[in-house]
Amino acid sequence: MYDLIILGAGASGLFLNKLLSGKNVLILEHNEKAGKKIEVSGGGKCNITNKILSYKNYYPSNPLLKSYFKKFDNKSLLKWIEKNGLKVRELKPHQYFFSSSKEILRLLGAKNIIFGAEVFEVVKREDFIVKTSKGEFRAKNVVVALGGKSFKKLGGSDRGLEIAKGFGIGYREFKPALVGLSVQRSEEWFKRLSGVSVRARVRVDRREWVDNILFSHRGITGPAILNASLFWERGFIEIGFLDNVKKYLKNPNKQIISQLPLPRRFIKEFLSVVGVEDKKVKFLSKEDFKKLRLLESYKFAPAGTFGFERAEVSKGGVLLDELSEFCESSVRGLYFIGEVVDVTGELGGYNFQWAFTSAFCAYEGLRSLI
Numbered sequence: 170m171y172d173l174i175i176l177g178a179g180a181s182g183l184f185l186n187k188l189l190s191g192k193n194v195l196i197l198e199h200n201e202k203a204g205k206k207i208e209v210s211g212g213g214k215c216n217i218t219n220k221i222l223s224y225k226n227y228y229p230s231n232p233l234l235k236s237y238f239k240k241f242d243n244k245s246l247l248k249w250i251e252k253n254g255l256k257v258r259e260l261k262p263h264q265y266f267f268s269s270s271k272e273i274l275r276l277l278g279a280k281n282i283i284f285g286a287e288v289f290e291v292v293k294r295e296d297f298i299v300k301t302s303k304g305e306f307r308a309k310n311v312v313v314a315l316g317g318k319s320f321k322k323l324g325g326s327d328r329g330l331e332i333a334k335g336f337g338i339g340y341r342e343f344k345p346a347l348v349g350l351s352v353q354r355s356e357e358w359f360k361r362l363s364g365v366s367v368r369a370r371v372r373v374d375r376r377e378w379v380d381n382i383l384f385s386h387r388g389i390t391g392p393a394i395l396n397a398s399l400f401w402e403r404g405f406i407e408i409g410f411l412d413n414v415k416k417y418l419k420n421p422n423k424q425i426i427s428q429l430p431l432p433r434r435f436i437k438e439f440l441s442v443v444g445v446e447d448k449k450v451k452f453l454s455k456e457d458f459k460k461l462r463l464l465e466s467y468k469f470a471p472a473g474t475f476g477f478e479r480a481e482v483s484k485g486g487v488l489l490d491e492l493s494e495f496c497e498s499s500v501r502g503l504y505f506i507g508e509v510v511d512v513t514g515e516l517g518g519y520n521f522q523w524a525f526t527s528a529f530c531a532y533e534g535l536r537s538l539i
């Protein structure tokens with residue numbers, strides 16, 4: 170009998186385990202090693218957190234988030250990292266990375282893990298019984314840290330939501346997020362531009378990102394699109410390739426292509442799609458200008474996403490208002506932390522930050538009990 174069983178040896182489960190070092194805790198993990206997503210994250214350097222953290226921005230807004238970050242925010246995480254002798258560097262603006270993900274994996278390393286144990290089900294009698302491919306395990310408390318459904322090859326599953334469902338705990342189905350978007354027939358031309366990258370303004374609802382977008386053989390991706398995918402459900406996305414077309418077409422005796430600050434391949438394809446010939450600016454008609462202004466605001470409805478296997482995270486999960494400030498559910502002793510909870514952040518370290526924040530909140534709830 171354990172005081173606590175943590176389901177999943179990923180970012181949130183490993184951190185909680187570390188905080189509870191010395192306690193009667195077991196971790197169950199179906200992979201053959203811990204933290205597979207941590208290992209590959211941030212190009213092998215793990216973008217652990219961000220200099221700027223706000224529960225209103227960078228996460229789909231939910232006022233309930235405030236109380237969790239109040240307990241453990243980016244500064245708390247950076248302090249913990251430093252206290253444990255590791256260093257992070259701001260390799261991209263505001264984004265903190267390790268020299269190698271292995272550093273944080275080593276720090277979070279644990280001996281109390283049973284690998285190759287796929288969790289099937291959790292039931293509650295007097296205590297909890299966790300049914301797995303390696304038999305049944307009993308505990309007074311269970312923390313579900315099973316992550317999301319994306320990247321099955323790294324361990325992703327939706328078992329966490331099945332467990333929630335079994336206990337009648339409310340959740341939103343997982344959907345792929347931080348993922349590329351596939352296109353409808355009207356945007357087939359994006360595919361012909363596969364490999365071309367441009368800096369653009371991407372807008373969904375009232376959110377906006379100015380960053381790179383990348384055309385691909387499946388549609389469109391790149392950081393601005395990945396962030397937009399977090400907020401896009403259905404309907405339109407708007408891309409501004411240029412802020413003001415006229416501003417660039419100053420010389421009446423020069424061709425359009427030579428004046429617009431966009432990759433040649435992109436402009437050629439765009440002109441052919443909208444039906445404007447590359448000509449000297451003085452020969453452009455009013456109608457031509459109208460078409461060119463689509464570069465300032467190109468609206469299209471994506472067909473869907475590239476799917477869970479390409480999605481950095483899964484949005485959806487156990488609803489935050491089903492959990493206490495310690496991430497405990499209405500079932501006493503049953504907690505949910507990390508990506509299995511309906512909190513998903515933008516690119517830039519916000520998802521690890523949530524994994525660590527929620528683990529800390531569960532630790533606060535559990536430390537006096539076990």
Ligand SMILES: Cc1cc2nc3c(=O)[nH]c(=O)nc-3n(C[C@H](O)[C@H](O)[C@H](O)COP(=O)(O)OP(=O)(O)OC[C@H]3O[C@@H](n4cnc5c(N)ncnc54)[C@H](O)[C@@H]3O)c2cc1C
Binds near residue numbers: 178210323
């Ligand atoms: C390629 C990639 C790169 C990323 N880069 C970044 C980044 O740089 N910065 C950032 O903030 N976020 C990044 N993320 C997202 C980040 O990895 C996750 O948000 C984070 O790992 C979530 O932590 P977690 O503990 O909730 O889940 P996970 O870390 O996914 O851990 C869940 C664990 O549960 C195990 N598990 C699942 N189902 C079962 C089962 N049925 N039985 C037993 N075990 C099971 C899994 O194998 C896994 O070990 C990246 C994700 C991917 C896929």
